[in-house]
Amino acid sequence: xxxxxxxxxxxxxxxxxxxxxxxxxxxxxxxxxxxxxxxxxxxxxxxxxxxxxxxxxxxxxxxxxxxxxxxxxxxxxxxxxxxxxxxxxxxxxxxxxxxxxxxxxxxxxxxxxxxxxxxxxxxxxxxxxxxxxxxxxxxxxxxxxxxxxxxxxxxxxxxxxxxxxxxxxxxxxxxxxxxxxxxx
Amino acid sequence: xxxxxxxxxxxxxxxxxxxxxxxxxxxxxxxxxxxxxxxxxxxxxxxxxxxxxxxxxxxxxxxxxxxxxxxxxxxxxxxxxxxxxxxxxxxxxxxxxxxxx
Numbered sequence: 465x466x467x468x469x470x471x472x473x474x475x476x477x478x479x480x481x482x483x484x485x486x487x488x489x490x491x492x493x494x495x496x497x498x499x500x501x502x503x504x505x506x507x508x509x510x511x512x513x514x515x516x517x518x519x520x521x522x523x524x525x526x527x528x529x530x531x532x533x534x535x536x537x538x539x540x541x542x543x544x545x546x547x548x549x550x551x552x553x554x555x556x557x558x559x560x561x562x563x564x565x566x567x568x569x570x571x572x573x574x575x576x577x578x579x580x581x582x583x584x585x586x587x588x589x590x591x592x593x594x595x596x597x598x599x600x601x602x603x604x605x606x607x608x609x610x611x612x613x614x615x616x617x618x619x620x621x622x623x624x625x626x627x628x629x630x631x632x633x634x635x636x637x638x639x640x641x642x643x644x645x646x647x648x
Numbered sequence: 649x650x651x652x653x654x655x656x657x658x659x660x661x662x663x664x665x666x667x668x669x670x671x672x673x674x675x676x677x678x679x680x681x682x683x684x685x686x687x688x689x690x691x692x693x694x695x696x697x698x699x700x701x702x703x704x705x706x707x708x709x710x711x712x713x714x715x716x717x718x719x720x721x722x723x724x725x726x727x728x729x730x731x732x733x734x735x736x737x738x739x740x741x742x743x744x745x746x747x748x749x
Binding site: 465468469472475476479480482483488491492495498499502505506508509510511513514517518521522525526529530533534536537539546548549552553555556557559560561563564567568571572574576577581582583584585586597600601604605609612616619620622623624626627628630631633 | 672678693700709722
């Protein structure tokens with residue numbers, strides 16, 4: 465149980481780091497730490513598959529893309545707060561606090577105990593039949609959820625084509641350029 | 649806060665609230681986008697926690713689909729940021745008013 469408390473504090477602390485850090489790169493590194501601690505949390509909840517894709521897709525691919533863009537555009541300037549954002553800060557804080565306490569109250573009303581946790585019982589059942597969790601997930605993905613799974617590939621293809629169309633640009637000679645040089 | 653279920657759900661809404669705060673507070677488009685990713689992660693954590701409590705594997709499959717959407721969104725969004733940066737040389741969202749009516 466103590467490991468869950470440590471993970472809770474670590475994840476919440478790094479998330480606050482994402483929020484409060486003035487430096488964009490430091491913020492991104494805090495987000496990587498949040499995602500990795502969440503992956504450990506998923507492992508502890510017997511969801512190995514989700515934990516692995518969390519590390520590979522989120523902490524690996526998406527965050528590298530973020531860091532790439534931050535460093536490509538050299539966005540390391542400090543954040544400043546103009547006067548018209550003060551109101552947004554107040555209302556944003558109120559909204560977030562209200563949201564947090566509303567849902568925390570709902571969860572507090574909801575009773576659940578670890579003894580009845582369904583995943584543990586499912587794991588015991590599978591240990592008897594000699595099946596791994598990933599077998600069942602793979603079978604479900606290829607039968608019941610085959611349509612959304614295939615549509616996923618269409619979505620990724622559309623996203624890739626869209627990203628290329630958006631980010632590319634040609635100069636006068638018709639050559640592809642990514643970012644024009646600083647001279648103009 | 650006694651069981652794993654409660655603790656992870658509280659962690660999930662805490663991450664989501666921090667994400668809301670970040671979206672309301674930040675000016676830099678990239679910082680804003682990172683906080684949106686934080687909120688998506690909070691939703692994933694809630695899915696996995698419920699899947700753990702009720703012994704359903706559908707939670708993990710839904711998380712996979714959410715991750716796909718997040719990856720597509722990050723790719724397109726960062727491409728838009730590169731295109732925006734070309735024009736004005738900054739990404740402060742309150743100063744980009746190209747689509748203002």
